[in-house]
Amino acid sequence: EDKVVQSPLSLVVHEGDTVTLNCSYEVTNFRSLLWYKQEKKAPTFLFMLTSSGIEKKSGRLSSILDKKELFSILNITATQTGDSAVYLCAAPYGGATNKLIFGTGTLLAVQP
């Protein structure tokens, strides 16, 4: 059975801290892994990772994939209160339909 698991489930940090969010997966015919940020409503896209060892970076956020060990991490440096959100990782599965299976999510709270 395909699954995506994230850790920790929740995390509280102070502004300026660096955080690392984890995502492990078991997906048949794995193609890619996606990271999303969800505040109060719709998830917004952060990264798509397809190749091992190649870091994707956007400002203070970065992510990398390890296809041998079947996991990905999302790093956020110099955290700000605006980074407070649920961070979701997901992977396409189900063949041609390209459905997404989501992880459990990590609730990040950044305190001033």
Next chain:
Amino acid sequence: GAVVSQHPSRVICKSGTSVKIECRSLDFQATTMFWYRQFPKQSLMLMATSNEGSKATYEQGVEKDKFLINHASLTLSTLTVTSAHPEDSSFYICSARPTGGSFYGYTFGSGTRLTVV
């Protein structure tokens, strides 16, 4: 960029009534749309895959007669929660990807908070 509009954003209905939620792709065509359900502090659970011009494909455990999906055009999918009960109260989100697009292009609607009283 691709935009998906979802309406209503919030609805309260009485137990036993039906509620329709619309999901529209505003600037692209989407052969396939997806409907998710999200309980508080939990992740998105895929309910069904909506296919334009054909029947939706439901995930295991999702009642197709309870959650009616119609995808009559390339830009509109609707989810109707029939005979709603309090346990149907949840956050429902749709997503769409441009026809032929890559995984990069999944776009989500803003979600519908359904409360059944």
